Amino acid sequence: GENVEQHPSTLSVQEGDSAVIKCTYSDSASNYFPWYKQELGKRPQLIIDIRSNVGEKKDQRIAVTLNKTAKHFSLHITETQPEDSAVYFCAARYSGGGADGLTFGKGTHLIIQP
Amino acid sequence: NAGVTQTPKFQVLKTGQSMTLQCAQDMNHEYMSWYRQDPGMGLRLIHYSVGAGITDQGEVPNGYNVSRSTTEDFPLRLLSAAPSQTSVYFCASSRGPDQPQHFGDGTRLSIL
Numbered sequence: 001g002e003n004v005e006q007h008p009s010t011l012s013v014q015e016g017d018s019a020v021i022k023c024t025y026s027d028s029a030s031n032y033f034p035w036y037k038q039e040l041g042k043r044p045q046l047i048i049d050i051r052s053n054v055g056e057k058k059d060q061r062i063a064v065t066l067n068k069t070a071k072h073f074s075l076h077i078t079e080t081q082p083e084d085s086a087v088y089f090c091a092a093r094y095s096g097g098g099a100d101g102l103t104f105g106k107g108t109h110l111i112i113q114p
Numbered sequence: 115n116a117g118v119t120q121t122p123k124f125q126v127l128k129t130g131q132s133m134t135l136q137c138a139q140d141m142n143h144e145y146m147s148w149y150r151q152d153p154g155m156g157l158r159l160i161h162y163s164v165g166a167g168i169t170d171q172g173e174v175p176n177g178y179n180v181s182r183s184t185t186e187d188f189p190l191r192l193l194s195a196a197p198s199q200t201s202v203y204f205c206a207s208s209r210g211p212d213q214p215q216h217f218g219d220g221t222r223l224s225i226l
Contacts, residue, residue, distance in 0.1 A: 001173070043217040043219050046214045046215065089156055089157065093211055093212050099159060099162070099170065101147050101162045101172055101173075101211055102159065102215065103159070104149075106156040107154075
């Protein structure tokens with residue numbers, strides 16, 4: 001199966017600065033890598049995703065990069081705002097057999113300091 | 115358009131009781147899944163379904179059963195509740211396992 005490691009567990013940045021969250025995965029058969037944002041007491045919501053045939057994807061202030069050789073992918077948030085404060089989860093979809101679903105990292109609590 | 119609807123939102127059970135968590139989606143998605151979320155553990159896949167009549171086990175299936183008689187509904191059954199099953203349960207649906215998953219609001223379950 002798949003194993004996803006996420007770092008850091010907590011990240012505090014000044015408003016307006018950039019934030020970077022990193023994840024590694026274990027199996028080269030994984031082919032889909034979404035990122036979810038979860039506010040306290042709410043459902044996870046997809047903010048961006050990337051597939052294994054793409055190296056980078058950007059949506060306004062949010063970007064994701066994927067390095068298949070090193071088996072890691074990162075979330076980049078620029079010009080952070082107070083509403084970016086939340087827990088962010090990376091995930092990987094393992095397609096090499098067995099359970100066909102997402103394996104999540106343990107989350108990063110992003111705190112935007114005013 | 116309701117998306118993914120989970121009921122109940124909160125539930126307290128005694129050890130050994132059984133119950134069913136309901137999940138329904140109105141987006142005609144083939145893929146549905148159940149996750150549990152525990153503090154510091156992220157979300158872990160319990161069971162999933164790729165279509166009506168087809169279900170399979172995820173990462174943590176023990177103590178849970180599922181069925182998928184229709185495209186819309188994917189209930190999760192706890193046969194004999196244990197304190198270790200205290201968690202927040204999320205149901206999700208998508209067009210496929212490699213497509214954006216839409217989550218319900220979750221069911222917060224406490225087992226005493």
